[in-house]
Amino acid sequence: MKIIxxxxxxxxxxxxxxxxxxxxxxxxxxxxxxxxxxxxxxxRRGEWAKIELAAGDEVEVVQxxxxx
Amino acid sequence: MSDGLVxxxxxxxSRLLLGTGGYPNRQVMLDALVAGNAAAVTVSIRRIDLAxxxxxxxxxxxxxxxxxxxxxxxxTAHDAVLTAQLAREALDTDWIKLEVIGDRETLYPDVPExxxxxxxxxxxxxxxxxxxxxxxxxxQKLEDLGCVAVMPLGSPIGSGLGILNPLNIERICTRAGVxxxxxxxxxxxxxxxxxxxLGCAGVLLNTAVARSHDPVAMARAMGLAVAxxxxxxxxxxxxxxxxxxxxxxxxxxxxx
Numbered sequence: 242m243k244i245i246x247x248x249x250x251x252x253x254x255x256x257x258x259x260x261x262x263x264x265x266x267x268x269x270x271x272x273x274x275x276x277x278x279x280x281x282x283x284x285r286r287g288e289w290a291k292i293e294l295a296a297g298d299e300v301e302v303v304q305x306x307x308x309x
Numbered sequence: 310m311s312d313g314l315v316x317x318x319x320x321x322x323s324r325l326l327l328g329t330g331g332y333p334n335r336q337v338m339l340d341a342l343v344a345g346n347a348a349a350v351t352v353s354i355r356r357i358d359l360a361x362x363x364x365x366x367x368x369x370x371x372x373x374x375x376x377x378x379x380x381x382x383x384x385t386a387h388d389a390v391l392t393a394q395l396a397r398e399a400l401d402t403d404w405i406k407l408e409v410i411g412d413r414e415t416l417y418p419d420v421p422e423x424x425x426x427x428x429x430x431x432x433x434x435x436x437x438x439x440x441x442x443x444x445x446x447x448x449q450k451l452e453d454l455g456c457v458a459v460m461p462l463g464s465p466i467g468s469g470l471g472i473l474n475p476l477n478i479e480r481i482c483t484r485a486g487v488x489x490x491x492x493x494x495x496x497x498x499x500x501x502x503x504x505x506x507l508g509c510a511g512v513l514l515n516t517a518v519a520r521s522h523d524p525v526a527m528a529r530a531m532g533l534a535v536a537x538x539x540x541x542x543x544x545x546x547x548x549x550x551x552x553x554x555x556x557x558x559x560x561x562x563x564x565x
Contacts, residue, residue: 248356248357249356262391268357271366271437273368273371274366274371274400275357275399276354276395276396276398276399277395277398278391278394278395281391282399283391283394283395283398285398286398295367297418300410301356301391301395302357303354303355303356303357303377303395303399304354304355304357304367304399305354305355305367305378305393305399305400306352306353306354306355306368307328307329307331307332307338307352307353307366307495308328308329308330308351308352308353308364308379308381308515309328309329309330309331309351309353309379309381309466309467309514309515309516309538
């Protein structure tokens with residue numbers, strides 16, 4: 242089975258599309274303030290639908306939270 | 310526009326920047342931000358919780374206050390730069406409060422890593438506001454790198470110890486060509502007023518308001534203190550003397 246890291250967690254890569262991975266993880270791609278990096282490079286929102294992941298990729302999905 | 314802070318040509322409505330962490334609840338936070346007339350509010354950038362429970366902070370503050378994302382918790386320039394880039398994408402702002410922490414106990418900045426990150430971020434088009442030590446040499450280096458402000462600590466983050474080295478803070482203010490914003494250590498209103506009297510252009514605080522007994526009242530007090538300190542600084546205080554000087558005339562005293 243192909244495995245990626247999604248926010249630090251080993252995650253099965255059942256379909257290569259980034260949006261499909263987000264969907265399976267229960268992450269809504271339409272929410273405001275979300276940003277994504279794949280292998281430590283930021284992927285602009287407009288590019289998300291074109292991104293295909295491969296085994297070993299590291300995906301970071303972040304949002305703003307409270308802080309000082 | 311009132312006598313507010315100007316950073317990189319952007320006029321802000323006041324000189325008090327407030328954090329959004331640690332309040333009893335969301336409504337108290339929003340009321341405190343209003344009461345303090347926050348010039349900008351800081352937010353962190355964190356991984357989305359895959360287990361759900363998404364926080365709608367952005368919906369609550371976006372459009373009401375200028376957002377200043379931070380790189381809080383980052384321990385390397387590498388992570389801080391990526392966090393800043395994610396923040397820019399998430400919030401559509403090129404302003405970043407740069408934090409690179411060198412020690413978990415004191416939360417003091419790792420100066421070499423911070424300088425490295427600041428240089429990379431400035432080159433990448435960011436407007437960098439670095440949280441730094443109260444060291445005038447480091448502050449100068451940050452300004453030379455192109456940071457739009459420098460933000461020395463008064464004392465450790467969240468400590469409430471106030472300004473431990475007022476001489477250094479004043480020296481940083483005297484030398485700086487960019488706004489100096491005291492960041493960290495404020496415990497109560499007199500600390501914020503002192504920062505402004507020393508020449509700071511603004512104060513950034515979070516815990517002193519969020520963890521106070523009444524955050525809304527404390528935010529209001531901090532806003533007043535910052536304005537009072539700024540006013541006193543520019544009014545020009547009297548010189549300190551080591552002897553008394555009577556205010557009332559000495560002539561005409563009865564029994565003389």
